[in-house]
Amino acid sequence: MNELATRLAGRYGARDWHDQRKDLAAATVDVARIRDVMAWLRDEEGYRHLSFMTAIDNIERGVFTLAYALRNHGTGHGLIIHADVGRDDPKVDSIHLLWGQAWTYQREMKEWYGIDFPGSPRVDEEFVLEGWEGPPMMRRDFDSLAYSDATYAERPGRVTHDPAAHMRDRLFPEAAR
Amino acid sequence: MRREKQHAVPPAERATPDLDSGKYLVMWQGPQHPGITGNMSLRLVAEGDTVVDCETHVGYLHRGFEKLMERRLYMQNFPLVCRIAVPEPDFNEYCYAAALEELAGVVIPEKAVWLRTLSLEMIRLASFLMWIGGQAGAFGHGTIAQWSVTMRDYVLDLFEELTGGRIYHMYIIPGGVRGDVPAGFWKRVLATMDVVEKNLDDIELVMFHNAVFKARAEGLGYIPRDWVDQYGITGPNARAAGAGRDLRKDSGYLAYPRLSFEPLVGTESDAYGRARLRLGEMYQAIDLIRQIVDRTPANGPFREKLPNPLHWKIPAGETYVAAECTRGEYGFYVVSDGSDKPRRVAVRGPSYTHAVSVMERLVRGVNIADVAGLMVSLHTYPPEIER
């Protein structure tokens, strides 16, 4: 796989190649080249199966890190390609013409993170939420518990025990006083 | 009766019927519909009896798992993950546990490897038994469901004995499995497998030689071979089309490299061909369970001791663990950031592409009455689409 790493770095400037397992590796490219990289991996390198596409909110660095997972059935090797895109007004080239299921993942990322894929079919349609008025909910600055407490009526009498506090009180009762 | 084979068309080019012409009827199949696998819906546009266009609508089961998992400790997540794919919870448990073990550098004991494999093969059999009842029922053949769901109940009895739960087992946890096999368990497993296998022979006789079933299922939902890579189709849907890929063989996880089996491959991926292949895989699951019963070590620990779950921090990293579930490639993508909660857990379910992209293509030209049968023949479960 080092030859693939070298070719990927030479052609598309890929960096941070990491072998997670014998059959799984990851690399990072610039988001502007993501469509070329995907097409090249699919057509020239045999990574013809798109497993999934998703994003990770790295709010500390101010970016969304995309993760596109491909698999080469011939060699049994899997590759995850990362690309960083800024959290303000993220736009990424769409790869819906490369794989038939990519448009659904892009639609999901638009709803869940707010990452736009201009040109992707039906990307602005609601996917899993209906009438959602809040921010994209997978962003780390969206507090799910606060939203749930504010919106949905609760049945009184529900008690929550924090396991850490419970164990500390049981094992070290004198410290609690 | 062979229907015309359809060619793959990118989703951007969809049939756009003129809805003002009075020729078309827009109707919703689902979510309140007996012919829907789970809780999702199809917005069908029909011309007479034939469906011309379709949109899959999901989200009725969206609970926000991926967001909830980021709010809980690693160990607090394992009761949550099994509810993502409701009829096959153990694959979720396995993929999550294996991903954490890989990131944390934990090696599980030998006996746990075999018990995990047993759990996965038993749930595979139970899930297929439920599926075959649905496939026959979608064409009006009600007897099969009465038999096969009862057989599935016998397998769930074994699960109840082993894990304490019928549907949600929470048995495969990070570090190994939750408990050892009870006394006399292996004897009961073999007895149940004999009963189920005999019933599979009856099902094959009554269902697959039935003239109505053959007439309705042959030619329905034909998937050409080149769609498999174009749409990311995996599992029996792909194997029936001729793509002989099985992650149990290709990736070789758990005890599968030590079991002897060959992936079944078909030639025609229409509803009938897929049903035949899945029946074969049911027999294969029974055979694998018998091999596992033979070869599981009798002694040894079943669980590796882990750090205190309240303070367990996993070093930063990412991994993707995939297993071959009943429907295809099922995977968990876990990203850790060094804290005691996961940064991101993404679930890859096979129905994501089967029920949305592939379904919308296949349902064109199909009679309204056959839409339910087509959906069940793709074996889709909505909860893993919207998590």
Add this chain to the structure above:
Amino acid sequence: MSDKRLKPAPLANEGLPPEERGLFCDAAPREYEPARGAWENFLNWARSESLWLLGFGTGCGAIELRPLMTSRFDMYRYGIQPRPTPRQSSVFVIGGYASVKTLKRIVRSYEQMMGPKFVVALGSCTINGGMYWDSYNTIKRIDQYIPVDVYIAGCMPRPEALLAGFQELKRIIKAGDGEGQNEYARNFDWYKANQKKVIKDWNMPDYNW
């Protein structure tokens, strides 16, 4: 009971476009006074021994309805059978959690059912939100939105627990306490306000009859 001489104001039906308002019901549901004595007892006995479920698998709990319908646990011998349409059903089984999108369909299906109708809520998610208590998309108390007759606890309840729950429902109906439909009509404004607070995309009539 409302005074029959005064007709209540028609419903606003603001979720519908103006050209469709004439096509849908604009009257709020009304209460029905039960018959009295032996005749009502006979009717209640008949209703309790032919509980027809609506075929809507709203959540996880639907997975235990399949074993319940088939030969091992066999609910048919109790007079319970699934029906495909709300117009023919009398029991709505809420199988677990309800996302907001499903809640809209639950309300719509419940209002379309013919009375007398009963609701059986499965699982802890219907009682207090269950394990999705901090989710932005699941409700925490189903009885804020539709009236519930029986809760069956569990996650999920076994088929035997479901049968016990149905036995309890039969007991409730025979005792004359299966008044969910009347309760809905009596507190219609309160239920509707709760539903509209949560269901943002309201593009259906106020009363889906």
